[in-house]
Amino acid sequence: MSTGKTYRPKAETPKGFRDYFGAEVTTRKAMLDAITAVYHRYGFDPLETSAVETVEALGKFLPDVDRPNEGVFAWQDEDADWLALRYDLTAPLARVAAQYRYDLPSPYRRFAMGPVWRNEKPGPGRFRQFYQCDADTVGAPSVAADAEICAMLADALEAVGIERGDYVVKVNNRKVLNGVMEVAGLSGDDKEAERGIVLRAIDKIDRLGPEGVRALLGAGRKDDSGDFTKGAGLSADQAETIMGFTSAIRATGTETVARLRDLVGASAIGTEGVDELETIATLLAAQGYGPDRIVIDPGVVRGLGYYTGPVYEAELTFEILDDKGRKRQFGSVAGGGRYDGLVKRFTGQDVPATGVSIGVDRLLAALHAKGRVIADTAGPVVVTVMDRDRMADYMAMVGELRTAGIRAEVYLGNPKNFGNQLKYADKRQSPIAIIQGGNEAEKGTVILKDLILGAKIAENATLEEWKDRPAQVEVPRTDLVAAVKKMLAP
Amino acid sequence: MSTGKTYRPKAETPKGFRDYFGAEVTTRKAMLDAITAVYHRYGFDPLETSAVETVEALGKFLPDVDRPNEGVFAWQDEDADWLALRYDLTAPLARVAAQYRYDLPSPYRRFAMGPVWRNEKPGPGRFRQFYQCDADTVGAPSVAADAEICAMLADALEAVGIERGDYVVKVNNRKVLNGVMEVAGLSGDDKEAERGIVLRAIDKIDRLGPEGVRALLGAGRKDDSGDFTKGAGLSADQAETIMGFTSAIRATGTETVARLRDLVGASAIGTEGVDELETIATLLAAQGYGPDRIVIDPGVVRGLGYYTGPVYEAELTFEILDDKGRKRQFGSVAGGGRYDGLVKRFTGQDVPATGVSIGVDRLLAALHAKGRVIADTAGPVVVTVMDRDRMADYMAMVGELRTAGIRAEVYLGNPKNFGNQLKYADKRQSPIAIIQGGNEAEKGTVILKDLILGAKIAENATLEEWKDRPAQVEVPRTDLVAAVKKMLAP
Numbered sequence: 017m018s019t020g021k022t023y024r025p026k027a028e029t030p031k032g033f034r035d036y037f038g039a040e041v042t043t044r045k046a047m048l049d050a051i052t053a054v055y056h057r058y059g060f061d062p063l064e065t066s067a068v069e070t071v072e073a074l075g076k077f078l079p080d081v082d083r084p085n086e087g088v089f090a091w092q093d094e095d096a097d098w099l100a101l102r103y104d105l106t107a108p109l110a111r112v113a114a115q116y117r118y119d120l121p122s123p124y125r126r127f128a129m130g131p132v133w134r135n136e137k138p139g140p141g142r143f144r145q146f147y148q149c150d151a152d153t154v155g156a157p158s159v160a161a162d163a164e165i166c167a168m169l170a171d172a173l174e175a176v177g178i179e180r181g182d183y184v185v186k187v188n189n190r191k192v193l194n195g196v197m198e199v200a201g202l203s204g205d206d207k208e209a210e211r212g213i214v215l216r217a218i219d220k221i222d223r224l225g226p227e228g229v230r231a232l233l234g235a236g237r238k239d240d241s242g243d244f245t246k247g248a249g250l251s252a253d254q255a256e257t258i259m260g261f262t263s264a265i266r267a268t269g270t271e272t273v274a275r276l277r278d279l280v281g282a283s284a285i286g287t288e289g290v291d292e293l294e295t296i297a298t299l300l301a302a303q304g305y306g307p308d309r310i311v312i313d314p315g316v317v318r319g320l321g322y323y324t325g326p327v328y329e330a331e332l333t334f335e336i337l338d339d340k341g342r343k344r345q346f347g348s349v350a351g352g353g354r355y356d357g358l359v360k361r362f363t364g365q366d367v368p369a370t371g372v373s374i375g376v377d378r379l380l381a382a383l384h385a386k387g388r389v390i391a392d393t394a395g396p397v398v399v400t401v402m403d404r405d406r407m408a409d410y411m412a413m414v415g416e417l418r419t420a421g422i423r424a425e426v427y428l429g430n431p432k433n434f435g436n437q438l439k440y441a442d443k444r445q446s447p448i449a450i451i452q453g454g455n456e457a458e459k460g461t462v463i464l465k466d467l468i469l470g471a472k473i474a475e476n477a478t479l480e481e482w483k484d485r486p487a488q489v490e491v492p493r494t495d496l497v498a499a500v501k502k503m504l505a506p
Numbered sequence: 507m508s509t510g511k512t513y514r515p516k517a518e519t520p521k522g523f524r525d526y527f528g529a530e531v532t533t534r535k536a537m538l539d540a541i542t543a544v545y546h547r548y549g550f551d552p553l554e555t556s557a558v559e560t561v562e563a564l565g566k567f568l569p570d571v572d573r574p575n576e577g578v579f580a581w582q583d584e585d586a587d588w589l590a591l592r593y594d595l596t597a598p599l600a601r602v603a604a605q606y607r608y609d610l611p612s613p614y615r616r617f618a619m620g621p622v623w624r625n626e627k628p629g630p631g632r633f634r635q636f637y638q639c640d641a642d643t644v645g646a647p648s649v650a651a652d653a654e655i656c657a658m659l660a661d662a663l664e665a666v667g668i669e670r671g672d673y674v675v676k677v678n679n680r681k682v683l684n685g686v687m688e689v690a691g692l693s694g695d696d697k698e699a700e701r702g703i704v705l706r707a708i709d710k711i712d713r714l715g716p717e718g719v720r721a722l723l724g725a726g727r728k729d730d731s732g733d734f735t736k737g738a739g740l741s742a743d744q745a746e747t748i749m750g751f752t753s754a755i756r757a758t759g760t761e762t763v764a765r766l767r768d769l770v771g772a773s774a775i776g777t778e779g780v781d782e783l784e785t786i787a788t789l790l791a792a793q794g795y796g797p798d799r800i801v802i803d804p805g806v807v808r809g810l811g812y813y814t815g816p817v818y819e820a821e822l823t824f825e826i827l828d829d830k831g832r833k834r835q836f837g838s839v840a841g842g843g844r845y846d847g848l849v850k851r852f853t854g855q856d857v858p859a860t861g862v863s864i865g866v867d868r869l870l871a872a873l874h875a876k877g878r879v880i881a882d883t884a885g886p887v888v889v890t891v892m893d894r895d896r897m898a899d900y901m902a903m904v905g906e907l908r909t910a911g912i913r914a915e916v917y918l919g920n921p922k923n924f925g926n927q928l929k930y931a932d933k934r935q936s937p938i939a940i941i942q943g944g945n946e947a948e949k950g951t952v953i954l955k956d957l958i959l960g961a962k963i964a965e966n967a968t969l970e971e972w973k974d975r976p977a978q979v980e981v982p983r984t985d986l987v988a989a990v991k992k993m994l995a996p
Contacts, residue, residue, distance in 0.1 A: 027602075027605040029559070030556075033558055057912070063525065089589075111519075121934050304905060364512065425548070
């Protein structure tokens with residue numbers, strides 16, 4: 017590894033990990049702060065659990081992975097207990113809801129934001145540490161809790177800068193699908209394998225299209241590479257019933273609900289699901305959330321296998337260009353739903369819960385695509401050092417600027433090469449360089465250089481060229497702060 | 507472990523880890539946001555590195571621990587590479603400064619805030635995951651960089667609510683101690699063991715007092731349990747020289763500098779250190795930071811072994827009561843200094859660096875002790891549910907309140923027992939409960955209950971008692987938002 021005599025470690029992040037610099041940190045923080053303000057207004061309280069949990073408390077598998085310990089960073093501590101980094105924010109919530117069940121308010125509304133870790137093969141844009149931003153209500157059986165989270169999700173998207181009309185929150189219900197399965201004759205205990213295939217098939221509708229799903233519902237499907245996936249073996253009628261569910265959306269929520277009621281027929285669980293969807297729509301309408309923001313859409317199938325009641329997903333409807341320059345909708349940035357068994361693993365008691373997870377990186381990418389980055393990412397005013405013996409004078413200048421609330425720095429590198437100082441200011445995206453050489457010091461003045469105007473020629477400019485640019489002013493030293501403020505004003 | 511047939515995992519954090527709820531998260535965030543604003547104004551950029559590093563990049567030991575892998579949570583990944591959780595924010599900075607050395611501005615001012623992990627025996631108040639808040643300047647050889655960080659530290663303390671006069675930033679210099687060692691005849695390569703004993707001895711001055719340190723400088727010291735620690739074996743004269751350093755502080759910075767100049771005599775390194783201290787004082791004075799905020803104090807010895815030049819420490823000077831009810835100064839909340847070898851481990855090149863770390867939990871404790879908690883920790887207005895069939899009406903109320911920017915909730919638990927709703931509001935520290943039963947609905951009114959006044963009797967109140975309290979008003983439904991605003995107004 018090392019070639020010389022002295023061993024030098026490699027200065028690298030581990031594979032699949034990355035660093036976030038400056039504006040990357042600031043913009044994410046500004047976005048999460050805007051979301052926090054909405055969650056706070058809705059009465060949700062922050063919860064920050066530790067990054068490390070016992071493997072026992074986490075559960076041995078990710079929601080969609082059934083191999084034990086798959087996908088988790090884990091190690092054995094000195095007492096031989098297995099510890100692991102959390103892989104999401106829901107498993108720690110389950111542990112907290114059980115551990116503090118006699119102390120927490122019930123229902124317990126909480127939000128959590130922070131990194132999670134997945135021990136998976138990294139790939140382009142696929143990291144082993146990433147942010148999640150979750151909000152959940154634990155202990156509220158009523159679908160009013162689901163409706164509330166849908167409304168909060170809409171508000172959160174608008175708070176970060178996604179305009180109304182550029183997003184839609186789609187609501188569906190797992191119970192309706194269960195009802196449809198019942199109607200299709202797939203409800204018995206002996207039909208679990210078929211139901212599994214059906215779930216996985218409709219989960220792929222975006223990728224395979226209706227025909228691909230229909231093939232998987234029937235005998236099976238051969239993909240482009242020639243590989244054959246065995247299907248659920250449903251009859252054409254059965255398959256039609258299932259497909260009817262995924263395409264049941266109509267022009268209005270009332271019509272969609274009516275169509276679904278038709279589809280679930282006499283199924284009790286199906287009817288319950290349709291009733292829940294109707295109630296959610298009514299509760300949202302009472303708060304002024306109409307179908308321009310939140311719609312009932314049975315086409316939302318993602319994660320249906322994991323959830324037990326209402327499911328919801330936020331999609332951004334504006335178009336972006338993909339890698340190949342083709343237009344496509346931005347797509348999903350958040351999803352969630354109602355799930356059981358959260359606390360039950362620990363206590364044996366059913367505790368209803370519903371919650372949403374926002375894809376932090378996806379939403380940030382959307383804000384960038386829309387030019388809606390919230391944070392102020394301007395660089396500092398840079399006070400240059402013309403005469404290193406007068407460092408105290410330069411520090412006094414920077415002190416005055418900072419006291420006036422202006423972001424400012426004195427150049428702290430070797431001041432000998434003035435060009436380096438200007439290159440530094442350029443790299444810092446500095447709006448203004450302050451210059452005071454011996455002449456100016458004698459006259460009691462300072463020079464302010466407008467670097468936003470001058471940025472393009474900055475890289476190779478000598479001091480002489482620099483001083484001749486029109487975008488510079490010489491002002492009395494006593495006017496420094498006022499002159500900087502004036503130049504910074506938009 | 508489990509007694510029943512179904513195995514139930516324990517709902518517990520691993521030993522030494524904890525959860526942070528509601529106001530604990532909010533107050534820490536508010537404090538860190540205030541510090542961020544100061545760091546930003548000083549031109550420092552945020553850096554967020556991943557929690558996971560290669561063991562190789564981290565280095566195999568903590569600054570003050572010399573056993574390999576001691577104190578770190580580490581595991582082997584599937585490629586047999588050892589990975590570990592970062593134990594501080596400085597080691598990742600070193601890796602970043604080396605990895606991106608051609609891309610980062612130089613000097614590079616960065617701040618970082620986040621959790622770090624130590625695999626140590628947990629104890630009371632001693633956790634294995636805790637926050638650090640660091641600011642460092644990499645690549646600035648001038649002590650102007652050290653002076654800047656001292657000024658920034660003072661500003662940060664004031665920004666979070668520590669008043670001027672309640673803190674002092676103490677500055678010392680490792681080079682001065684080196685000079686004093688030279689004067690005491692301890693500078694040769696063969697005296698490394700003695701210098702180590704001297705460093706460790708004066709590092710303990712707070713605990714052992716001058717006499718204990720003097721014993722360790724001489725033959726050795728027997729502690730209360732009878733254990734004997736071998737000393738450095740210095741003569742009385744040599745010990746006197748060293749002790750003179752730790753007690754060199756005088757009434758003014760000028761006098762302290764003069765005294766130190768005396769102590770280091772003809773030592774070149776010692777004189778350099780004294781010059782640096784003098785320069786720092788001059789630069790700080792030019793920015794208006796006088797000895798009411800920042801003082802030269804050779805009594806600051808903590809961590810001298812780790813640093814190579816200026817060191818600084820922020821102490822809070824107000825008194826608190828300790829566990830036994832005795833008055834004592836609050837003490838240190840932040841410390842730092844100049845260190846070499848940061849990037850050198852990776853690149854072989856010296857890169858000067860200086861930085862400070864704020865003890866996040868210590869500073870939070872200080873703010874609590876002074877009653878200076880920044881965050882608004884008020885609970886939400888709770889809209890109670892008197893009639894579950896009118897949930898849409900209650901959600902409309904809560905929607906109006908939220909739209910007006912008021913933190914509000916509708917009760918989402920089982921509404922049957924109204925007392926439970928009031929207990930819930932109490933637990934949520936709700937300022938106001940909104941009540942609308944059938945009568946009020948008919949009249950088109952709502953009742954607002956002032957819970958801050960009513961808090962004490964809330965726990966066992968029946969609805970009837972509750973309605974008779976004077977701290978409640980009945981207002982037209984249309985006046986809901988205005989009436990809530992009025993009741994919330996201070």
